[in-house]
Amino acid sequence: MKGHIKIKKEICKECLLCIHFCPKGHIIASKEYNAQGYRPVCVNEENECNGCAICATMCPDIAIEVYRE
Numbered sequence: 001m002k003g004h005i006k007i008k009k010e011i012c013k014e015c016l017l018c019i020h021f022c023p024k025g026h027i028i029a030s031k032e033y034n035a036q037g038y039r040p041v042c043v044n045e046e047n048e049c050n051g052c053a054i055c056a057t058m059c060p061d062i063a064i065e066v067y068r069e
Ligand code: SF4
Pocket: 003, 004, 005, 021, 022, 023, 024, 025, 026, 027, 048, 049, 050, 051, 052, 053, 054, 055, 056, 066
């Protein structure tokens, strides 16, 4: 299965839970800040997303949407 995610950067609070739980290493830290002063995570295109939705399930701020292909 393949998928992709959309990160709502203005909602992310940089807790990094999604990075910790993603089995594919598809989510990585970012150096850019959002308006709230957090650095929202971003995707690593080198590692494919499998659409498992673990990241969205773990995110306490509902900042990730998962789309399966
Ligand atoms: S859906 Fe699964 S593979 Fe894709 S970014 Fe989220 S945890 Fe990683």
